[in-house]
Amino acid sequence: MRINTRKIRTDGKEKIRGENKYLEDLEFKNLYYARTLRSEVSRGIIKEIIYPEIPENYYIVDKNDIYRNEVKMVEVDMPIFAKDQVNYIGEPISLIVGQNKDVIIDIINNTKVIYEELPSVYSMEEAKANNVTIIEKENNEFVSHEFSTGDISSLNNCEIFDGVYETTYQEQLYMEKQGAVGDYKDGELIVYGSMQCPYYVKNALMHATGYNEINTRVIQTDTGGAFGGKEEYPSLMACQVAAATLKIKNPVRLIFDRREDIMYTTKRHPSKTYIKSYVKNNKIVGIDIDISLDAGPYIGLSDVVLQRALFTLNGAYQIENANIKGTVYATNNVFTGAFRGFGAPQSMFALEQHFNQVANKLKIDPFEFKKSHFVKQGQKTVTNGVYVEKIKLDEIADKLEKLSDYKNKMKLLDTEDYYYGIGVSFVPHGGGFTGDGEAEHIKAKVKLKKNKNNTVEILIANVEMGQGAKTALPKIVASVIDINLEDVIYNNPDTKYVPDSGPTVASRTTMVVGRLLYKAAEKVKERFNEEEFIIEENFKAPDYLVWDPETFQGNAYMSYSWSGNVAEVLVDKITYDVTVKNIYGVYDVGYPIDIKLVEGQIHGGIIQGMGMGMMENMTSKNGKIEQNNFEAYSVPTIKDMPHMEFDLVINEYDDGPYGAKGVGELTLVGIPPAIASAIENAVNKEFFKVPVTPEYILEVKEYADRNQI
Amino acid sequence: MEVKSYIPIDLEDCLGELGNENYWLFAGGTDLMIRKRQWHGASRKFVRPVMFINDLKELNGIESDDDYIYIKACNSLAEVYENDEAPEILKKAIVSMANPEIRNMATIGGNVANAAKVGDTLPVLFLLDARVELRSKNEKRIRKISDFIKGKYQTDLRKGELLYQIIIPKKEYDINMFYKVGSRQGDTLSKLSVSCTMNIENNFVNDFRVAFGAINNKSIRDRYIEEKLINKSVSEAEGLIYTVLNGYQDLLYGDNDKRSTKRYREETAIKILHKFLKEALNEK
Numbered sequence: 002m003r004i005n006t007r008k009i010r011t012d013g014k015e016k017i018r019g020e021n022k023y024l025e026d027l028e029f030k031n032l033y034y035a036r037t038l039r040s041e042v043s044r045g046i047i048k049e050i051i052y053p054e055i056p057e058n059y060y061i062v063d064k065n066d067i068y069r070n071e072v073k074m075v076e077v078d079m080p081i082f083a084k085d086q087v088n089y090i091g092e093p094i095s096l097i098v099g100q101n102k103d104v105i106i107d108i109i110n111n112t113k114v115i116y117e118e119l120p121s122v123y124s125m126e127e128a129k130a131n132n133v134t135i136i137e138k139e140n141n142e143f144v145s146h147e148f149s150t151g152d153i154s155s156l157n158n159c160e161i162f163d164g165v166y167e168t169t170y171q172e173q174l175y176m177e178k179q180g181a182v183g184d185y186k187d188g189e190l191i192v193y194g195s196m197q198c199p200y201y202v203k204n205a206l207m208h209a210t211g212y213n214e215i216n217t218r219v220i221q222t223d224t225g226g227a228f229g230g231k232e233e234y235p236s237l238m239a240c241q242v243a244a245a246t247l248k249i250k251n252p253v254r255l256i257f258d259r260r261e262d263i264m265y266t267t268k269r270h271p272s273k274t275y276i277k278s279y280v281k282n283n284k285i286v287g288i289d290i291d292i293s294l295d296a297g298p299y300i301g302l303s304d305v306v307l308q309r310a311l312f313t314l315n316g317a318y319q320i321e322n323a324n325i326k327g328t329v330y331a332t333n334n335v336f337t338g339a340f341r342g343f344g345a346p347q348s349m350f351a352l353e354q355h356f357n358q359v360a361n362k363l364k365i366d367p368f369e370f371k372k373s374h375f376v377k378q379g380q381k382t383v384t385n386g387v388y389v390e391k392i393k394l395d396e397i398a399d400k401l402e403k404l405s406d407y408k409n410k411m412k413l414l415d416t417e418d419y420y421y422g423i424g425v426s427f428v429p430h431g432g433g434f435t436g437d438g439e440a441e442h443i444k445a446k447v448k449l450k451k452n453k454n455n456t457v458e459i460l461i462a463n464v465e466m467g468q469g470a471k472t473a474l475p476k477i478v479a480s481v482i483d484i485n486l487e488d489v490i491y492n493n494p495d496t497k498y499v500p501d502s503g504p505t506v507a508s509r510t511t512m513v514v515g516r517l518l519y520k521a522a523e524k525v526k527e528r529f530n531e532e533e534f535i536i537e538e539n540f541k542a543p544d545y546l547v548w549d550p551e552t553f554q555g556n557a558y559m560s561y562s563w564s565g566n567v568a569e570v571l572v573d574k575i576t577y578d579v580t581v582k583n584i585y586g587v588y589d590v591g592y593p594i595d596i597k598l599v600e601g602q603i604h605g606g607i608i609q610g611m612g613m614g615m616m617e618n619m620t621s622k623n624g625k626i627e628q629n630n631f632e633a634y635s636v637p638t639i640k641d642m643p644h645m646e647f648d649l650v651i652n653e654y655d656d657g658p659y660g661a662k663g664v665g666e667l668t669l670v671g672i673p674p675a676i677a678s679a680i681e682n683a684v685n686k687e688f689f690k691v692p693v694t695p696e697y698i699l700e701v702k703e704y705a706d707r708n709q710i
Numbered sequence: 711m712e713v714k715s716y717i718p719i720d721l722e723d724c725l726g727e728l729g730n731e732n733y734w735l736f737a738g739g740t741d742l743m744i745r746k747r748q749w750h751g752a753s754r755k756f757v758r759p760v761m762f763i764n765d766l767k768e769l770n771g772i773e774s775d776d777d778y779i780y781i782k783a784c785n786s787l788a789e790v791y792e793n794d795e796a797p798e799i800l801k802k803a804i805v806s807m808a809n810p811e812i813r814n815m816a817t818i819g820g821n822v823a824n825a826a827k828v829g830d831t832l833p834v835l836f837l838l839d840a841r842v843e844l845r846s847k848n849e850k851r852i853r854k855i856s857d858f859i860k861g862k863y864q865t866d867l868r869k870g871e872l873l874y875q876i877i878i879p880k881k882e883y884d885i886n887m888f889y890k891v892g893s894r895q896g897d898t899l900s901k902l903s904v905s906c907t908m909n910i911e912n913n914f915v916n917d918f919r920v921a922f923g924a925i926n927n928k929s930i931r932d933r934y935i936e937e938k939l940i941n942k943s944v945s946e947a948e949g950l951i952y953t954v955l956n957g958y959q960d961l962l963y964g965d966n967d968k969r970s971t972k973r974y975r976e977e978t979a980i981k982i983l984h985k986f987l988k989e990a991l992n993e994k
Contacts, residue, residue: 102752640895
């Protein structure tokens with residue numbers, strides 16, 4: 002087949018028919034259920050746990066049942082089960098395991114945990130104030146980075162603009178809840194689960210249990226959505242079910258309730274970003290940025306999230322002088338983590354909103370203002386890396402202007418009932434891991450196995466989680482070798498058989514893993530007449546990639562994808578309800594491996610971005626998430642979907658398969674600022690927070706002086 | 711935990727048994743099944759015995775005579791919506807509730823007897839001067855809905871009693887509006903709702919009604935304020951718009967909660983009413 006042949010998703014039919022099996026559908030012989038006993042206080046010392054009498058064949062699994070009570074992510078600061086102290090509401094203390102769920106519930110309801118409560122920190126402001134210190138680091142700062150480019154202190158006679166921009170929690174709300182099953186058979190520890198990163202889970206299991214490479218095995222089960230929520234969190238659950246199964250030597254299943262999942266699993270980091278810009282001749286020539294992220298009580302992936310937030314802070318623009326600072330704070334709120342965009346939705350909202358506001362203050366059309374700052378090939382990023390590839394932002398802007406009819410739309414007036422507004426955003430998203438991450442940490446390895454019957458099997462650790470990997474990657478292999486798509490086999494990864502091709506995150510699967518498969522497929526093609534063989538391909542960093550992880554200088558990413566979005570909104574003059582009428586998007590994702598999958602990512606990114614931009618208002622009160630169900634946590638439904646149109650700019654990337662770059666995260670990142678800017682345009686006020694809810698519009702429009710928000 | 715459940719064969723059996731135990735009445739179950747759940751796959755936590763009344767013939771069907779419509783408690787919201795005689799404004803409220811699947815199961819009696827602050831049929835039934843008929847083994851009594859609903863999840867239902875039917879006076883309303891403000895376009899609970907009707911004849915307002923839902927713990931209806939406009943000419947009434955709005959402003963006590971803010975609820979409700987009055991009084 003050829004790469005541009007349109008194909009129906011390989012996993013589509015069985016999913017639409019409900020035939021495929023998710024973790025909850027799988028049958029295990031003599032299965033035990035586990036439910037988590039959770040902390041009821043946000044910070045406290047556990048003085049005593051008084052369990053009721055435990056019936057025969059029921060078990061308590063806790064900190065004493067694990068070899069090393071640490072969840073290995075980047076650091077190992079998070080325990081698998083609370084040690085002597087709990088640090089957030091919902092922190093797991095133990096698992097109650099048995100075969101009758103009613104009995105388990107009964108045990109939990111009759112268990113009493115006695116705490117000596119300690120003072121808590123519930124916000125980044127409280128963390129900074131440092132009246133209470135909750136971690137063994139100064140000022141409740143997990144980590145802080147600062148770097149600069151150019152020389153901002155040399156700027157003089159500039160007009161100064163500033164603002165503080167905030168984003169709140171966002172929940173991934175994958176359809177399939179988090180879950181894992183632990184099993185122990187013939188000396189082998191097996192964990193099945195809904196996950197993005199089988200090898201993260203495997204490494205965490207080996208660390209926690211002391212089991213080795215050979216007798217630890219992780220099998221990904223069909224995964225019903227993830228969005229980053231199943232990047233690091235499954236490692237915790239896997240270690241818990243491992244402890245349980247090793248204790249009772251029977252399979253143990255832990256699947257969360259929706260409320261547990263919403264309240265206690267990782268969410269997008271709340272952020273606060275201070276931006277000060279220096280303007281000369283209607284151009285932003287310098288920028289000072291300080292970002293804070295709320296990590297909750299454990300660092301998890303938060304440092305990496307912060308780095309992605311920081312490294313693309315020039316956005317789609319050339320800014321010669323920049324001071325960039327960022328800090329991850331510890332709080333006793335729920336533990337935050339990976340979510341589609343990974344820091345960029347927070348920092349790009351702040352930057353884009355600031356650009357929009359500066360343009361309005363200078364009385365320049367925001368579209369033109371942003372265009373006049375576009376970065377070009379050969380120029381430098383905030384980390385002093387050189388943009389080596391072609392940058393087609395001008396082409397994106399031209400297409401976007403035509404597609405959205407921006408110039409005429411700008412002239413549209415309010416109606417009797419609605420304020421009309423239009424907003425625009427331009428954002429980059431770096432594909433693959435940050436800096437030297439791919440080369441130094443991930444070191445992806447893929448295998449292709451040519452079978453006697455002329456089928457070819459893809460052996461990688463990357464997963465299908467709804468994004469289309471099971472269609473895109475086989476398409477690459479089939480088209481390189483020139484065989485039918487049906488002759489390429491790609492099963493859910495089982496670490497017993499697949500090499501570590503890295504996690505399914507960071508918009509890297511098609512671009513990085515797909516490229517390795519492309520190269521492997523070329524070798525398979527050459528030897529296709531041989532009966533049976535395996536080709537292995539290892540990642541090598543491209544020569545142009547220069548990165549110093551100590552100083553954060555160089556190319557933070559191998560390549561960038563780009564998007565331009567225009568949002569049109571109607572704001573009800575009475576209720577301030579916002580209706581998004583149209584979203585237009587033009588994207589440079591290199592080359593689309595499958596146009597329908599790209600469109601799917603675009604539509605999904607728009608909806609999830611709309612949620613972040615105007616609807617999904619998730620708040621934490623005294624350390625507890627307040628919206629814990631589908632009703633209170635309002636995500637957009639089909640009725641809220643705007644009219645969506647998109648176009649692509651083809652810009653092939655030499656080190657991507659067929660020129661493909663990252664897609665998945667980019668499509669979300671530009672939406673919140675486009676919508677927030679459109680609302681600013683509609684009601685003629687400035688907004689500094691997303692989601693822009695009707696309640697917030699009311700406050701800004703009718704009560705707040707714009708400088709005091 | 712095991713609890714007793716009872717499926718009565720007819721209304722008489724139901725009322726007879728109701729006096730014996732402190733039953734939860736289970737009709738559509740759309741709220742109860744959620745509220746009582748503990749863990750997917752585990753039993754619901756019913757600590758009291760449960761009686762399943764949804765299939766009782768006597769509690770289903772909609773009847774009418776010259777003056778009233780009688781909606782039996784176990785009609786689903788969808789059945790009420792599809793009935794030709796059900797008031798237009800009630801249908802507007804119903805179609806804004808939940809989603810089609812839930813509307814097929816949830817009953818109007820459940821929405822009333824549950825007495826949730828956000829129950830969308832409640833303000834409309836207040837507006838329609840609806841009454842509820844309550845039955846027990848030896849008694850039948852009729853109460854105004856505004857007396858039956860006492861507060862958030864609080865009603866005047868007595869032990870051994872069952873909400874038998876909702877009685878709505880037949881009346882034509884020339885202009886009627888149910889305006890719900892939620893957090894998205896569908897499948898959402900009210901942050902607030904405003905229900906209004908007005909009848910104008912020969913340039914005189916001969917009826918005007920307003921009810922606010924989901925703001926205070928109990929729906930708000932105030933005949934005294936409504937009467938300020940009744941029997942006034944349209945132009946007189948127009949001059950009294952602010953008097954009316956001020957009157958209601960004093961009655962609204964919204965909350966700050968996970969769904970919205972006090973200020974948003976109260977101010978938006980007044981604005982919606984204001985717009986309704988301007989349009990209703992200018993149109994004629």
